[in-house]
Amino acid sequence: MSAFTATAPVLDIDAVVMDPSVHIVVCTGSGGVGKTTTAAAIALRAAEHGRKVCVLTIDPARRLAQAMGIVELDNTPRPVEGLKRAKGEGTLDAMMLDMKRTFDDVVERHADPDRAKAILENPFYQSLSSSFAGTQEYMAMEKLGQLYAQAQADDTWDLIVVDTPPSRTALDFLDAPARLGSFLDGRFIRVLSSPARGAGRGLGRIASVGFGFFTSVLSKILGSQVLNDVGSFVAAIDTTFGGFRERADATYSLLKDPVTAFVVVAAPEADALREASYFVERLHADGMPLAGLVLNRVQEVSLPAVSREQALAAAERLEEGDASSRLVGALLALHAERQAARARQQLLTARFTSAHASVPITTVPALAGDVHDLASLREVGELLAQV
Amino acid sequence: MVNWSGTTLHVVSGKGGAGKTTVAAALAMCLARDGKRTLVMEVEGRQGIAQLFDTPPLPYEERRIAIAPGDGEVWALAVDADEALVDYLASFYSLGRAGSAMRRMGAIDFATTLAPGLRDVLLTGKACEVVRRRIKRAPNAYDAVIIDAPPTGRIAQFLNVSSQVSALAKTGPIHRHAEMVMGVIGSPQTSVHLVTLLEEMPVQETIDGIAELRAAQLPVGAVFVNMVRTPMLDDRQSSRVRKNGISKARIGELAAAAGIRQPAADIGAGLMQEARDHLRRIDLEAGEQARIDELGLPVLTLPYLAQGVALGELYALAETMHEEGIQ
Numbered sequence: 093m094s095a096f097t098a099t100a101p102v103l104d105i106d107a108v109v110m111d112p113s114v115h116i117v118v119c120t121g122s123g124g125v126g127k128t129t130t131a132a133a134i135a136l137r138a139a140e141h142g143r144k145v146c147v148l149t150i151d152p153a154r155r156l157a158q159a160m161g162i163v164e165l166d167n168t169p170r171p172v173e174g175l176k177r178a179k180g181e182g183t184l185d186a187m188m189l190d191m192k193r194t195f196d197d198v199v200e201r202h203a204d205p206d207r208a209k210a211i212l213e214n215p216f217y218q219s220l221s222s223s224f225a226g227t228q229e230y231m232a233m234e235k236l237g238q239l240y241a242q243a244q245a246d247d248t249w250d251l252i253v254v255d256t257p258p259s260r261t262a263l264d265f266l267d268a269p270a271r272l273g274s275f276l277d278g279r280f281i282r283v284l285s286s287p288a289r290g291a292g293r294g295l296g297r298i299a300s301v302g303f304g305f306f307t308s309v310l311s312k313i314l315g316s317q318v319l320n321d322v323g324s325f326v327a328a329i330d331t332t333f334g335g336f337r338e339r340a341d342a343t344y345s346l347l348k349d350p351v352t353a354f355v356v357v358a359a360p361e362a363d364a365l366r367e368a369s370y371f372v373e374r375l376h377a378d379g380m381p382l383a384g385l386v387l388n389r390v391q392e393v394s395l396p397a398v399s400r401e402q403a404l405a406a407a408e409r410l411e412e413g414d415a416s417s418r419l420v421g422a423l424l425a426l427h428a429e430r431q432a433a434r435a436r437q438q439l440l441t442a443r444f445t446s447a448h449a450s451v452p453i454t455t456v457p458a459l460a461g462d463v464h465d466l467a468s469l470r471e472v473g474e475l476l477a478q479v
Numbered sequence: 480m481v482n483w484s485g486t487t488l489h490v491v492s493g494k495g496g497a498g499k500t501t502v503a504a505a506l507a508m509c510l511a512r513d514g515k516r517t518l519v520m521e522v523e524g525r526q527g528i529a530q531l532f533d534t535p536p537l538p539y540e541e542r543r544i545a546i547a548p549g550d551g552e553v554w555a556l557a558v559d560a561d562e563a564l565v566d567y568l569a570s571f572y573s574l575g576r577a578g579s580a581m582r583r584m585g586a587i588d589f590a591t592t593l594a595p596g597l598r599d600v601l602l603t604g605k606a607c608e609v610v611r612r613r614i615k616r617a618p619n620a621y622d623a624v625i626i627d628a629p630p631t632g633r634i635a636q637f638l639n640v641s642s643q644v645s646a647l648a649k650t651g652p653i654h655r656h657a658e659m660v661m662g663v664i665g666s667p668q669t670s671v672h673l674v675t676l677l678e679e680m681p682v683q684e685t686i687d688g689i690a691e692l693r694a695a696q697l698p699v700g701a702v703f704v705n706m707v708r709t710p711m712l713d714d715r716q717s718s719r720v721r722k723n724g725i726s727k728a729r730i731g732e733l734a735a736a737a738g739i740r741q742p743a744a745d746i747g748a749g750l751m752q753e754a755r756d757h758l759r760r761i762d763l764e765a766g767e768q769a770r771i772d773e774l775g776l777p778v779l780t781l782p783y784l785a786q787g788v789a790l791g792e793l794y795a796l797a798e799t800m801h802e803e804g805i806q
Binding site: 122123124125151153154155219258261275281309310359361362363364392393394395397398402403405406407409410413415416417418419420421422423424425426427429430432433436440460461462464 | 716
């Protein structure tokens with residue numbers, strides 16, 4: 093088989109997941125590129141090669157979740173049965189993120205029971221924890237931090253593989269927690285929880301006039317009840333734990349640590365590769381460790397030596413023949429189509445590699461079937477590891 | 480035949496990667512045929528429409544971005560919730576300089592962040608305002624408005640403005656605004672379409688999404704099955720491949736005779752392998768297609784375009800939609 097990318101260095105997934113100094117693998121990329129499947133396949137492969145793995149998935153397909161035994165949404169990692177260990181005594185636990193439950197846990201862990209109850213029942217908290225844009229990303233990061241802390245403390249796992257939420261853009265995974273943190277720690281919300289205090293701190297006359305006008309407009313359009321709920325929520329969380337931003341920052345810094353390896357997942361399509369490009373640039377700018385790019389759904393051809401043009405010309409010659417000739421003609425036309433799709437994918441990928449020449453890449457062929465059992469996950473893992 | 484002449488608001492949703500932006504743009508193009516004017520609206524700030532039409536990023540302002548066959552016009556608008564809120568407040572209060580001060584302080588962003596429902600109400604509200612121009616016979620009215628909406632997982636929540644707002648305000652301007660929005664979205668002039676691929680996850684999401692929309696009493700329109708590959712083998716040919724009704728050696732011989740210069744055994748094995756992969760995919764797709772057909776909704780099929788989608792392909796997809804009877 094001819095190489096899909098002629099120039100890019102090869103991403104050796106086994107070298108990444110078998111590296112004992114790597115403890116976190118983050119799979120990221122735009123929606124619909126097979127991120128969850130990739131995360132699950134990497135986790136299974138690492139476990140079957142001796143590592144003690146926990147995989148945190150966000151929104152797996154139902155049958156994939158069933159195959160991994162995570163039908164129960166209880167926010168706790170559960171052992172995956174049916175491993176075929178190739179090497180060592182590895183284990184695999186899997187869980188699906190329940191963002192509300194994770195948020196509730198944070199509250200319950202940090203507040204005394206009465207105050208926790210008050211927070212959990214606050215209507216603003218309820219909408220924040222279940223439908224706020226960014227909560228899922230924040231909680232994915234929070235859960236990652238928790239799992240990592242647990243792994244450090246009791247040696248349950250030595251590798252955590254994380255899938256990232258299906259965000260608007262892949263960058264949201266990195267940005268949303270800080271955004272939510274600075275929102276919750278921000279000055280407006282402070283003013284709402286205590287308008288008099290906010291104005292009295294000498295924010296300046298214009299600012300306080302602005303705030304006064306602002307809160308009055310806000311209470312008109314949102315209703316004063318919403319503002320009261322927000323105020324009492326902020327007052328309650330203030331006394332129980334430190335800033336949300338600091339919490340988010342702590343996990344964020346974990347992502348910069350060399351124990352982490354980012355695996356960017358894409359398909360050889362313009363949008364997905366553009367997203368991957370943005371993400372790679374951002375990781376570089378923030379000094380985050382990038383392992384490489386997984387390119388899913390690559391068009392395979394079984395006869396690489398026969399070009400599209402040759403196949404089409406031969407197909408045309410066979411058009412006038414008997415049924416067998418026409419069948420072979422159709423097979424050649426099919427081959428020509430595959431070559432064309434592959435050539436287009438290579439062109440799009442070349443745009444990526446010319447901008448990011450040093451990023452290692454591994455490819456996974458477009459699979460004829462869907463992935464929803466351990467056997468096919470194992471197969472994906474093998475394809476990922478082929479160098 | 481899908482007669483959408485009574486539908487003025489088309490909401491296009493679908494799983495990420497299924498091509499909802501492409502379908503929204505092609506639908507806007509198709510509905511603009513023969514002298515009509517349509518508006519395609521972007522609400523997620525991704526500038527996907529601008530990329531498709533190969534134009535600079537869209538501002539919060541209606542712009543003509545393409546001409547449709549028969550003197551039609553396609554316009555586009557990227558709605559921004561923060562801008563929409565300033566707009567909206569300005570129509571109730573004389574904000575003057577306070578409006579820009581609030582924006583500078585980040586107050587606008589804060590308000591829409593504080594109440595995520597508010598953001599959706601402002602976005603859908605802008606769409607409904609545009610739709611209602613037609614009722615008012617305003618000169619800047621459109622024959623149809625197409626929203627490139629959030630993905631299937633969020634669509635019911637996005638459109639279900641009343642439930643979003645009931646948590647916010649029981650009276651007052653936002654409440655009245657929401658009632659206006661619901662008056663448009665809940666009416667027969669609105670249709671919510673879902674875009675899917677013939678793969679397990681997108682189809683499952685489509686089925687779940689439709690159940691959710693129906694539960695919220697939102698008007699479900701059609702299912703767009705996108706990127707469908709043309710079968711390359713007819714029924715007899717498929718069955719010969721499946722039953723090994725032709726030997727690899729024979730395939731190799733015939734291909735070699737037609738000019739393929741490779742060892743005949745390799746050709747036979749290679750072509751057979753590709754044909755089997757192809758049939759396996761076709762079978763899976765047929766299973767997914769059956770699940771979509773069971774939904775009992777109009778189904779529109781759009782072809783897979785190996786070269787990708789740019790402006791020229793949008794015209795082709797709009798033409799396909801027209802041929803499938805959309806009017």
